[in-house]
Amino acid sequence: MTRQQLIDQIFKKQSFLCVGLDTDTKKLPDHLKNDEDAVFKFNQQIIDATAPYCVAYKPNLAFYEAAGLKGMEAFEKTVDYLHENYPEHFVIADAKRGDIGNTAALYARTFFETYNVHALTVAPYMGADSVIPFMSYKDHWVIVLALTSNPGSKDFQLMQDVNEEHLFERVIRISRQWVDQNGTDNLMYVVGATQGDLLRYVREIVPESFLLVPGIGAQGGSLQEVCKCAMTRDCGLIVNSSRAIIYADSTEHFAEVAAQKAKEVQQEMKMLLQK
Numbered sequence: 001m002t003r004q005q006l007i008d009q010i011f012k013k014q015s016f017l018c019v020g021l022d023t024d025t026k027k028l029p030d031h032l033k034n035d036e037d038a039v040f041k042f043n044q045q046i047i048d049a050t051a052p053y054c055v056a057y058k059p060n061l062a063f064y065e066a067a068g069l070k071g072m073e074a075f076e077k078t079v080d081y082l083h084e085n086y087p088e089h090f091v092i093a094d095a096k097r098g099d100i101g102n103t104a105a106l107y108a109r110t111f112f113e114t115y116n117v118h119a120l121t122v123a124p125y126m127g128a129d130s131v132i133p134f135m136s137y138k139d140h141w142v143i144v145l146a147l148t149s150n151p152g153s154k155d156f157q158l159m160q161d162v163n164e165e166h167l168f169e170r171v172i173r174i175s176r177q178w179v180d181q182n183g184t185d186n187l188m189y190v191v192g193a194t195q196g197d198l199l200r201y202v203r204e205i206v207p208e209s210f211l212l213v214p215g216i217g218a219q220g221g222s223l224q225e226v227c228k229c230a231m232t233r234d235c236g237l238i239v240n241s242s243r244a245i246i247y248a249d250s251t252e253h254f255a256e257v258a259a260q261k262a263k264e265v266q267q268e269m270k271m272l273l274q275k
Contacts, residue, residue: 001118001139001141002139003210005088006055006090006210007234007235009055009089009090010055010234010235010273011235013052013053013054013266014266014270014273015053015054015055015265015269016055016237016238016239016269016273017053017054017056017239017240017241017265017266017269018054018055018056018057018058018090018092018212018238018239018240018241019046019054019056019057019058019240019241019242019246019262020057020058020059020060020094020214020240020241020242020243020246021046021057021059021060021063021078021242021246022059022060022063022243022246023043023059023063023064023074023246024063025038025039025066025067027247028042029042029249029250029251029252029254030250031252037074037077039064039067039070039071039074040073040074040077040078040081042246042254043059043074043078043081044078044081045254045255046245046246046254046255047081047082047086049255049256049258049259049262050258050259050262051089052259052263053259053262053263053265053266054089054266055088055090055238056090056091056092056238056240057082057089057091057092058091058092058093058094058212058240058242059078059079059091059092059093060094060242061075061093061094061095061096075115076115079091079093079116079117083116090118090119090238091117091118091119092117092118092119092120092121092141092143092212093111093115093117093120093121094121095107095111095120095121096121096122096123097111097120097121097122097123097134098122098123098124098126098130099126099130100126100129100130100133101129104129104130104131104133104134107133107134108120108134108136108137112134112137112140117140118140118141119140119141119142119143120140120141120143121143121145121190122134122142122143122144122145123145124144124145124146124175125171128174128178128181131144131175131187132181132182135178135179135182135184135186136182137186138184138186141186141187141188142186142187142188143187143188143190143212144171144172144175144188144189144190145189145190146168146171146172146189146190146191146202147168147189147190147191147192147195147198147199148190148191148192148214149192149193149194149195149214149221150192153192153195166198166201168198168201168202169201169202169205172189172202172206173205175187176205176206187209188209188210188211188212188238189202189206189209189210189212190211190213190214191212191213191230192214192215192221193213193214193215193216193221193222193223193226193239194215194221195215196225196229199211199225199226199229199230200229202230203229203232207232208232208234208236209236210238211230211236211237211238212238212240213226213230213237213239213240214240214242216239216240216241216244216265223239223268223269223272224272227272231272235273239265239269241261241262241265244261245258245261245262245265246258248260248261
């Protein structure tokens, strides 16, 4: 998916919502738990219900890998279902891969060729060797972990050097050199919604790049604050909500409730886009 295609979808739907498919077998509604294909059926119903209100889906690989072969089959079926039925939606594999060399190249092949997702989250802390192999796929996006929303992010990401530059700023700044080397700007950045004014530092370095922003909903991040600090003329944001949408209800009506929760977020986003 190209940058312009993503922008077009955002303004067509008046939404920059990403629904996180963090599908935990222990949290499925009771009527699905004994189904042989429970994870995929849950995802399918969530997707069908929320598709009008979002532009992206983000399966978190940990939830699928935890279920072994069946889980990975559910992941593959979910991605195939999205491509076949909702090809305009941006599909992000939240795998946080971070190895180097041939291993990184094989991870890239796994997600961009075998599964054919549009984007993959990548940990950059082994340097260029851990990111550039993913960037060689020109029609796919690499989403670099930059400033995450977890409390432990301060342990390393907020460290400052003698010039008072944070480590996360240096990571983003150096990554722009990889763009120059690669010749194609297919980088996005993960920046947590709970980081408040630090979003402004990110925008100073990458004023036009798209940011994947987790942390609204269950984690307590403010959508309005995110937009105030980081929205661009092209929107420039994909804001993720997982638990607050997909686990909003545990009955047979879970998909209907998820749709309503997604719609509520989309309506707020619509107002923010029109400001």
